[in-house]
Amino acid sequence: MPDGGELMTAGGPASELIMFIVAVIIAGSVAGALAYVTNDLANSMKDRGTMLADSLRVDFAIINDPSKIPVSGTGPYTYTFYVKNIGKDSIAFSSNSIQVFIDGNIIPPANLTFTDVNGNSISSLDPGEVGAIQVTLGNALDPGYHRIQVVLENGKERVLIFKI
Structure with a gap:
C-alpha cells in the first residue's frame, strides 16, 4: 500500500x-x-x-589679422573676414548654410556676401580654399575690441576677437 x-x-x-x-x-x-x-x-x-x-x-579657421580687418565704404560699411577650409570635405559657403554673429548679434543673411578671394561669388569651399565673408553694416563698429563668430550648418563654430 x-x-x-x-x-x-x-x-x-x-x-x-x-x-x-x-x-x-x-x-x-x-x-x-x-x-x-x-x-x-x-x-x-x-x-x-x-x-x-x-x-x-569638416573644419575651418578664420584667418584674418585681428588688428587689421579690411573695411570699405563710408556708410554702409563692409568688413571682410577670410575663412579657410582646413577640413577634408567641402563646406557649403552661403548665407543659407552659415550664420555670422558680431558682438553676439546675428547678421541678417541679406547683409552677408560670400566670395572667393578674387571677389567671385561661390557657394562652397573645397579643402584648402580660402573664401571671404563680407559683412555689411549700416554703422561703423566702434573703436576697440569686437568678436565675430562664424557657425556652419553642422554647428561647428569659430570665433575671432578683432580690434578696430
Missing part, C-alpha cells in the same frame, strides 16, 4: 520538469532582452562614431 511519501516522489520529477521549463523560458527572455539592448547600444555607438567622423572631416 503506497504511503504519502511515495505519491510525492511520483509527482516530484514532473514538478522539477515544470520548474526547469520555466527557468529555460525566463533565461531565454533575459537573453533576448540583453541581445536587443546590446544591438541597440552598438547601433547608437556606430551612429555617434559616424557623426564624430563627419564632424572631424
